[in-house]
Amino acid sequence: MKFIAAAKLPLLLERLGRHSQVYAPVAVDGRVWLSPWTGEDIAGGYVNPVNSLKTLVYPQTEAVLEFEGGETDVTVREASPPAPQVIFGGRPCDAAGLDLIARVFMEGPFVDELFRRRREATTIMTVACRQAAPSCFCRAMGLSPASERGSDVLFFPGPEGYLVEALTEAGEQILEQAAGLLDDATGDQARRACQELPVPLAGDLNTVRLTPEEGFEHPYWEHLARRCRSCGTCTYLCPTCYCTALFDVTRGTRGRRLRGWDCCQFKDFLLMAGGHNARPQKKQRVRNRFLHKLSYHPANYGEQACVGCGRCVDNCPVCLHMAGVLKDLGEVERA
Ligand code: SF4
Ligand code: SF4
Numbered sequence: 001m002k003f004i005a006a007a008k009l010p011l012l013l014e015r016l017g018r019h020s021q022v023y024a025p026v027a028v029d030g031r032v033w034l035s036p037w038t039g040e041d042i043a044g045g046y047v048n049p050v051n052s053l054k055t056l057v058y059p060q061t062e063a064v065l066e067f068e069g070g071e072t073d074v075t076v077r078e079a080s081p082p083a084p085q086v087i088f089g090g091r092p093c094d095a096a097g098l099d100l101i102a103r104v105f106m107e108g109p110f111v112d113e114l115f116r117r118r119r120e121a122t123t124i125m126t127v128a129c130r131q132a133a134p135s136c137f138c139r140a141m142g143l144s145p146a147s148e149r150g151s152d153v154l155f156f157p158g159p160e161g162y163l164v165e166a167l168t169e170a171g172e173q174i175l176e177q178a179a180g181l182l183d184d185a186t187g188d189q190a191r192r193a194c195q196e197l198p199v200p201l202a203g204d205l206n207t208v209r210l211t212p213e214e215g216f217e218h219p220y221w222e223h224l225a226r227r228c229r230s231c232g233t234c235t236y237l238c239p240t241c242y243c244t245a246l247f248d249v250t251r252g253t254r255g256r257r258l259r260g261w262d263c264c265q266f267k268d269f270l271l272m273a274g275g276h277n278a279r280p281q282k283k284q285r286v287r288n289r290f291l292h293k294l295s296y297h298p299a300n301y302g303e304q305a306c307v308g309c310g311r312c313v314d315n316c317p318v319c320l321h322m323a324g325v326l327k328d329l330g331e332v333e334r335a
Contacts, residue, residue: 002175002182003189005161012178013037016086020123023056025049025089034089042089044157047133048309052239053090053098053150057118060236061260064114064246068254082118086174088125088155093138093307095126095150097239102150103301104242114259123170126151127162135310137323143307163189215291220328224290225283227318232263234312234321235289240305243269264288290325 004012013022017037024037025046032046034056063079102119105112129136129145138144148154152171156163163185166172175182235241245262248255262269265285270278279285297305306322313321 001185002164003185004164004182008181012181020084020086023087048091052094054239056087057098057122061258064257064259066256082121084121086123090126092126092147093143093309094239095124096143096147097307099150100240101242123152125153127155127157130157133310135313137308141306141308221283221287224320225286227320228286229317230265232265233315235263237311237315239309
């Protein structure tokens with residue numbers, strides 16, 4: 001393991017910024033965002049940034065292609081390839097969430113090229129958590145404040161700086177670029193890195209599974225639907241939600257095809273061109289959100305589509321969140 005003094009971290013980011021766009025945690029109006037870094041103070045003392053790593057690898061809106069021409073003569077250009085980027089300061093739960101999405105888009109016969117190109121142009125440097133919010137439940141989902149999944153480099157923060165561990169080849173390259181800024185970690189520093197990690201809500205919620213046969217018509221969904229406001233906050237903030245829609249923006253004879261996040265909680269999410277809506281009732285939409293994460297995704301990938309980041313816990317205006325639902329569903333299964 002290596003060690004980098006806190007005072008040298010900006011030097012490292014500056015060095016990485018010569019060849020890549022660097023993102024780092026920056027405080028904006030009292031909240032910490034992973035933001036393009038241009039030398040600002042690097043925020044500390046936050047639990048999780050407002051935006052997860054997903055937002056920088058799978059952006060809210062991105063160009064798929066550009067087109068130009070008339071009715072018979074159309075020129076189509078692919079979107080420009082993404083620039084290399086290095087992201088410092090995301091949390092291990094969000095890196096695991098990004099890896100979960102990467103399995104959807106990059107495994108199997110159909111690879112999403114837009115996602116693949118940006119993921120492969122991205123190096124992820126996560127920082128292990130030294131504190132947990134009451135809403136965190138990564139351990140209950142089989143992760144931990146220092147999970148390695150999805151990270152290229154893992155930083156363990158301490159009083160004087162960070163222990164640094166490369167986890168992938170891309171991570172090794174970062175350490176090579178950091179030559180002269182890193183020292184060998186002392187035994188004492190390594191011991192301290194393994195201690196003091198917080199213990200967010202434990203338990204084994206990641207074993208809760210709901211089969212559609214058992215759960216589809218349960219009155220519980222009606223109960224949840226009466227509370228849900230269909231605002232979409234939960235899915236937009238979630239590091240593992242990935243639904244999108246395509247739309248064209250045109251000006252004269254030129255235009256761009258864009259891909260933007262969509263939300264299964266919106267009334268028109270499954271509204272077809274012919275006027276049929278496959279999920280017109282709120283109960284169906286709420287049910288879909290939880291069945292997707294707890295039934296359909298596990299059936300396809302062998303794991304729940306939740307990493308316990310706590311964003312839906314903190315931000316749902318009616319406290320309708322995954323931690324509560326997982327606990328309730330445990331009860332439903334035992335009933
Ligand atoms: S954040 Fe809460 S109220 Fe808004 S859509 Fe999600 S569950 Fe419903
Ligand atoms: S469902 Fe909620 S707790 Fe789970 S990953 Fe999404 S936002 Fe985080």
